[in-house]
Structure formats: structure tokens, C-alpha cells
Amino acid sequence: QVQLVESGGGVVQPGRSLRLSCAASGFTLRSYGMHWARQVPGKGLEWVAAISGDGSDKYHADSVKGRFIISRDNSKNTLYLEMSTLRTEDTAVYYCVRGSPEARQYFDYWGQGTLVTVSS
Amino acid sequence: DIQMTQSPSTLSASVGDRVTITCRASQSISDWVAWYQQKPGKAPNLLIYKASSLESGVPSRFSGSGFGTEFTLTISSLQPDDFATYYCQQYDIYSLTFGQGTRLEI
Numbered sequence: 001q002v003q004l005v006e007s008g009g010g011v012v013q014p015g016r017s018l019r020l021s022c023a024a025s026g027f028t029l030r031s032y033g034m035h036w037a038r039q040v041p042g043k044g045l046e047w048v049a050a051i052s053g054d055g056s057d058k059y060h061a062d063s064v065k066g067r068f069i070i071s072r073d074n075s076k077n078t079l080y081l082e083m084s085t086l087r088t089e090d091t092a093v094y095y096c097v098r099g100s101p102e103a104r105q106y107f108d109y110w111g112q113g114t115l116v117t118v119s120s
Numbered sequence: 121d122i123q124m125t126q127s128p129s130t131l132s133a134s135v136g137d138r139v140t141i142t143c144r145a146s147q148s149i150s151d152w153v154a155w156y157q158q159k160p161g162k163a164p165n166l167l168i169y170k171a172s173s174l175e176s177g178v179p180s181r182f183s184g185s186g187f188g189t190e191f192t193l194t195i196s197s198l199q200p201d202d203f204a205t206y207y208c209q210q211y212d213i214y215s216l217t218f219g220q221g222t223r224l225e226i
Contacts, residue, residue: 035216044218044220044221045156045158045207045218045221047209047215047216047217050214059214059215061215062121095163095164104152104211104212105211106166106169106170106209107154107156107164107166108169110163110164110165111163112162113163
């Protein structure tokens with residue numbers, strides 16, 4: 001079955017960097033667009049970034065543009081989120097999400113999430 | 121960005137009730153709307169896509185409707201497992217955006 005397992009979360013100081021990983025299994029990763037979404041504990045959902053199946057197209061939310069970069073390695077069945085110049089407002093649970101197999105993608109599978117805490 | 125305005129923010133109901141949650145888009149998005157259910161400490165779970173298509177495995181008491189800018193999620197007869205938070209999402213245009221959520225409580 002489809003599994004998405006995030007890792008790399010933790011406590012980091014403001015201004016520092018962190019890389020999240022998402023190990024995908026149970027499906028052919030290169031056939032799907034993938035996304036990162038986040039959720040401040042107790043608050044709503046925010047889409048963060050998207051990447052096409054072959055990695056050629058990338059989209060980032062304005063709130064992270066220029067600081068976060070989404071990437072993927074289909075040979076390793078892994079999705080990444082490189083986060084730099086972290087701010088306290090980036091504190092959230094980060095979810096790895098699979099996009100549906102169409103041009104316009106809803107989110108059909110979610111990982112369990114990894115918590116990133118930005119604090120001095 | 122397209123704003124998704126969801127209402128109500130909190131809804132109190134009882135087992136067996138019929139409830140409706142509304143989502144309004146700031147511009148027309150055809151039927152590119154999905155609905156998710158989230159329980160405390162868990163990731164969201166897809167219920168409805170393309171405004172009215174029921175995801176496989178989701179009980180038929182859940183239904184969605186709407187087109188353009190007005191969308192609704194209806195639960196025909198609330199079950200104890202349905203008390204959770206619900207989010208709408210537009211996936212027409214990047215940046216993808218969510219409604220602020222509706223907490224359905226007993």
C-alpha cells in the first residue's frame with residue numbers, strides 16, 4: 001500500500017537550515033507530482049511546495065519562496081524539502097503528500113508528518 | 121492567491137443529524153475542490169475531490185456539491201466517528217489554498 005514516511009524534523013535555531021526527507025513506497029514515485037504541506041499545531045493547513053513527477057516543474061508558496069526548495073530523487077524514491085533561513089513562524093508539522101495523477105492535483109495520500117520547531 | 125472562506129468555524133451537532141459545511145472561493149475555480157477530514161494528532165484524510173466525487177472507501181453519508189465559487193460538504197447522518205475538523209481546498213491554481221477549517225463537535 002502507499003506509504004509516505006517523513007524524517008528530518010527537530011529543533012533548529014532561527015536563521016539555520018534543515019532538510020526534510022520523505023521516503024515513498026507502494027507506488028511508482030516518478031509517475032506522481034508530490035507536495036509538502038504544513039500545519040502549525042492547533043491551526044489550519046498550508047500548502048508549501050509542489051514538484052512534478054520528473055522534477056522539471058516546481059512551485060513554492062510565497063511564504064517560503066527564496067528560502068525553501070523542493071526536490072526529488074526518483075531513483076531513491078525520496079522527496080526532499082531544503083529549508084534555509086528558518087523563521088519562528090516556520091514552526092509546524094510538515095506533511096509529505098502525494099498528488100493525484102492529473103494535471104490539477106488534489107492530495108490523495110498524506111504522510112504522518114514531522115515536527116519542525118524553530119526556536120532559540 | 122485564491123482565498124477559500126469556510127463556514128462555520130465550529131459546528132455543534134448530534135449523532136444522526138444532517139450537517140452542511142460551506143466553502144466560498146474568492147474567484148471561480150470550476151469544480152476543482154477537495155474536502156479533507158482531520159482527527160487530532162493525525163494527518164488529513166481525503167473525502168471528496170472534484171467537488172462531488174467520493175473517494176474510494178469513504179462512507180456514502182458524505183457528499184459534496186458546488187461549482188464556480190460556492191461549495192458544500194454534507195454529512196447526511198452523523199456518526200460518532202465523524203466528529204473531527206474538516207477542510208476544503210482549491211487545487212485549480214497555484215498557490216493551492218485551504219479553508220480555515222470547521223471543527224465539528226458533539
